[in-house]
Amino acid sequence: MIGVRHPSNKKNLFWALLTALAFIIFDQFTKRLAVVHVKPVRSLSIISINGREILNFTYLQNTGAAFSILQGKQLFLIVITGIFIALLLYLLIAGKIKSGFMIWATSLVIAGGAGNLIDRVFNGYVVDFIDLRIIKFAVFNVADICAVIGALMMLVSIMFENNGKNLVASEKTQFKANSFSDADSEFNPKSDR
Secondary structure (H helix, E strand, O other), rough: OOOHHHHHHHHHHHHHHHHHHHHHHHHHHHHHHHHHHHHHHOEEEEEOOOEEEEEEEEEEHHHHHHHOOOOOHHHHHHHHHHHHHHHHHHHHHHHOOOOHHHOOOOOOOHHHHHHHHHHHHHHHHHHEEOOOOOOOOOOOOOHHHHHHHHHHHHHHHHHOHHHHHHHHHHHHHHHHHHHHHHHHHOOOOOOOO
């Protein structure tokens, strides 16, 4: 079990999954726009300051995973992504994820995975088009944004909500206790070593 049961979890789950569906639709819509409007010209400058390109829409076909790793391993990526999405959906629907924050985080990860899975199944590649040139980052898409934000939210939830918070505190307390007992034994001539 992850997190604490909240009375509004069914409502949270409904709205989180509906939002995930909306993000999947929005992701597919933006990718379609990229195919129609960006692909023919390869790249469009969207934001530029004093001649320096900040944000471009650059059409890319990514046959790999994030940052173009696992190039050409479409079947592997399809199977792994499908299993991962199915597992996350099961955890949500079965009520195994109790925290409202974690429900939303998981839904975003599902939206990101599903958006790119649709591309892999129907195109054999993922359409990437958001090109942040100011930081020289990999070209990405809306599904990638959902997956990253969801994963970061999961990390925050694990670190700071309920059990994660207690775990971090208990590790710190344990470290301090061990440090003091070691120091005491080192400076106490009567201590048993």
